[in-house]
Amino acid sequence: MNFRKYFVLAGVTVFAVAGDSMLSHGMKQVGTISLHHLQSVIFAVANPWVTLGILFLLGFFATYMNALSWADLTYVMPATALGYVLLAVVARFVLHEHISPLRWIGIVLITAGVGFVAGGPALTEHPLGEAGRITEKSHAVAVASGVER
Amino acid sequence: MRSFLSRLRRWFQPFSLPTACAPSAGSGLAVGCILSPLRGYCAVVNASQQDVAASSSHISILYTWVAILAIVFFSVVGDVLLSHAMKQVGDVGDLRRRAGLAHVIARTLSNSNFLLAVASMAAAFFSLLFALSWGDVSLVAPAAASLTFIANAVAAKIFLHERVDKRRWIAASLVAAGVALLAG
Numbered sequence: 194m195n196f197r198k199y200f201v202l203a204g205v206t207v208f209a210v211a212g213d214s215m216l217s218h219g220m221k222q223v224g225t226i227s228l229h230h231l232q233s234v235i236f237a238v239a240n241p242w243v244t245l246g247i248l249f250l251l252g253f254f255a256t257y258m259n260a261l262s263w264a265d266l267t268y269v270m271p272a273t274a275l276g277y278v279l280l281a282v283v284a285r286f287v288l289h290e291h292i293s294p295l296r297w298i299g300i301v302l303i304t305a306g307v308g309f310v311a312g313g314p315a316l317t318e319h320p321l322g323e324a325g326r327i328t329e330k331s332h333a334v335a336v337a338s339g340v341e342r
Numbered sequence: 343m344r345s346f347l348s349r350l351r352r353w354f355q356p357f358s359l360p361t362a363c364a365p366s367a368g369s370g371l372a373v374g375c376i377l378s379p380l381r382g383y384c385a386v387v388n389a390s391q392q393d394v395a396a397s398s399s400h401i402s403i404l405y406t407w408v409a410i411l412a413i414v415f416f417s418v419v420g421d422v423l424l425s426h427a428m429k430q431v432g433d434v435g436d437l438r439r440r441a442g443l444a445h446v447i448a449r450t451l452s453n454s455n456f457l458l459a460v461a462s463m464a465a466a467f468f469s470l471l472f473a474l475s476w477g478d479v480s481l482v483a484p485a486a487a488s489l490t491f492i493a494n495a496v497a498a499k500i501f502l503h504e505r506v507d508k509r510r511w512i513a514a515s516l517v518a519a520g521v522a523l524l525a526g
Contacts, residue, residue, distance in 0.1 A: 197435060258450065259435070261428040266421055266498045267510045270491060274517045277524050299523030306516030309509050317505040 208253035216246030406477030416466035423459035484525035488518035
């Protein structure tokens, strides 16, 4: 794990939160769209917040794919959950919303979960290569021979 | 037959969704960017639709849970396929340095697992729309997100042969519980 990889994981979190918040804000400005006036969806895209939100969500998807190219799914997943924590922190300290004790417990649990995963290896090494299927036994061999990082 | 037709009609009425749908743990968001005009439906908050939903409460509870399971299923399939596709593509950072960004994009877009993953995420997004048209956001979003975390860990172990050790099981459970508390 080098600096670039932590940077990508942070990007996953920040892009997801920023994109979703902007899209949500933009759609509230656009207002109601009914099935009978579907063409008004096109005008929704013209709203600058919606456009920015879409761009940020594309950024999210790109960073998410980047992260998955070098890390396990079970390693990247908790990073996406940090978005909930970020959202709550922004709500508390920027928007000055009240956060209930139950939600604070939720924030602590997610943070603890992310901490648990971040301490371990990012990628399961498959000693037999792309086609290799790892088993507990071959993993033990891999650890013993120092393949596992 | 008539009840079926009226149910069908209800399906195709504008969905009554508040925009503040909590981020559904990645995959829903990802497709959100592709199908984001559909989020236009999220802005539709129509009192009369909510009355319709309230009048058949147990059917909507059943439908909501079926739709939640569909969200979880399609998100997990999408995430597993995407993870597999990106492992086939290889480390994007190294590849870009060696062969250039255009090569990375071409290699990713021509990967059939990637295309299937996007299709599955689209299906998850549509399931989310259906779930939200029957159920409340405060149930659907946390239930789908936290179940997806657990199911992803199981699927990653079975299909991707990731070594999901005690550390990762604890993490997945903590995150799932935390998401349920936070979004609930």
